[in-house]
Amino acid sequence: MSDEAARTAFMEIQGRMIETTGKLKQVQSQIRAKEGEKKRAYLTLEELQGLPEDTNTYKSIEKQLLFVLEPKSLLASEQDEKLKDSENALTALQTSKEYLEKQLGEVENSLRELLQQDPGLARQIMSMSVM
Structure with missing residues (x-):
């Protein structure tokens, strides 16, 4: 593989890795928010039962x-709905998280293969200074 082609491939893989990592962080943040929402709804329902x-x-x-x-019944039904919605959203977000983690693994493997195919590229990357 020529130096220019290797650099282009590296830049493409690096871009995919940055994009996938960003999406994964966003999904993880959404999961944390939904878990908090779910917990608040659950605790409110527990208090209402008494x-x-x-x-x-x-x-x-x-x-x-x-x-x-x-009325208590209206607030309880709203909290129950929030709890169910949060659980459904968490299931969907967990699926997205697993998909993105798989994509990230594939990108890492692609990068590893590229660097093994062209050790000169690995040396060039290691010698680059981040600005």
Whole structure:
């Protein structure tokens, strides 16, 4: 493989690796957010179960700047829906995470193969200074 072709291949693989790593970090962040949302819904449901059925509750709106009085049953059903939605979203995000991890592994293997095929490219890369 010529030096120019090897460099082009390296740049392409490097770009794919950066893109895939970025997407993976984004999915991991979304997973953490959904897990927090799920936990809040679960804990709220647990607290609501201890209250009598005819209890009125306050629901926070707009990041807790406003509260609305509503029946316990309505708040409980909303929290139950949030819990189910979070679980579904987590399942989808976990699938995306596994796919991206597989893609990242493939990109790493491609890079490894390229560097094994052209040891001169590996030396050039190691001698480059990051600006």
